[in-house]
Amino acid sequence: MNYGFIGGYGRSGTTVAMLALSKSQEVFPLMETQLFNEVVFPYLDGNNIEGFRQRYRRFVSVSADMEFGGKKSKKNPPSVTAYFSKNEQAVLSMLSASGPCDLDVNLKVRKVIDLIFGVQAHAAGKNICLEKSPRIITVAGRVVKALPEAKFIHMHRDPKDVYCSVRSKFWGPKNVPQFVKSYQDVMEKAYREMRGVPDDQYMTVQLEDLVREPEACIRAMVTFLDMGDDFIDEAVALVQAGDAHIGRWSREMMLTEAHEVFDVCEPIYEKWKEMNWRI
Secondary structure (H helix, E strand, O other): OEEEEEEOOOOOOHHHHHHHHOOOOOEEEEEOOOHHHHHHHHHHHHOOHHHHHHHHHHHHHHOOEEEEOOEEEEOOOHHHHHHHHHOHHHHHHHHHOOOOOOOOHHHHHHHHHHHHHHHHHHHOOOOEEEEEOHHHHHOHHHHHHHOOOOEEEEEEOOHHHHHHHHOOOOOOOOOHHHHHHHHHHHHHHHHHHHOOOOHHHEEEEEHHHHHHOHHHHHHHHHHHOOOOOOOHHHHHHHHHHOOOOOOOHHHHOOHHHHHHHHHHHHHHHHHHHOOOOEO
16 A cells, blocks of 8 residues: 655645545555544553543544535545544554564554555545645654655645635634744654655655646645546646635735734745745
8 A cells, every 4th residue: 555645834725735635546545634643643652541531532523524625524435534533542552562572662653554545545545645634744753754755745835825814713823923933843853754754755846836836836745646548637727716815915914013923934934935845
């Protein structure tokens, strides 16, 4: 089973990239399970069984529903989340394996992912398990140790537009100081994690490029993920039918706010734009 992940700071284009690539019949799509960030690594770091159970049940819950375009919908099919739910004890046993045959930590993680993601993808006849999970970029280095073949697409967007988008979300920073601190923390942690991923397994994509040149960007992502290209026309149509609100900051931000975001976030954003993985 091949594993791929789409991440990035929230509201940076991960959803539209995922929806476009999910048009492929090869892809088993998963939306924001947060299995690594919220369940696997916290348990391995703290080894608290009660905490694991609480986190795992929250993982099942947050895997079920999402809000997109102002409407609530199913994040993942009920059959997928039901499978997650029934394997809680199996996952705990795998992560807790000990004794004379104690499993290597990375092997434990591999077994969990193959059980929770891989088995379902294989049963569905898919050969690429692709998850959209914004925060995956903050643990990419740890993930690739367990899944050496995993590939990561990191979506980027003008941070001023990102701020305009996240401040209206219940989970998002509500003012500029909160946003710039959050953006700086996430992106710098992602940069450190990226250094542990082989060059040919980490790709950055600008949302602005995806909107402006959807076919070129989608073809680049398809090549990166070693996928067939028979679905590209449908994927391009999906991107073209959407509204990414490029440049919304010029209508929605005060000039002082724009300068505050620019001063802190722009150097980080530009550093990523200059990376060799940028298409």
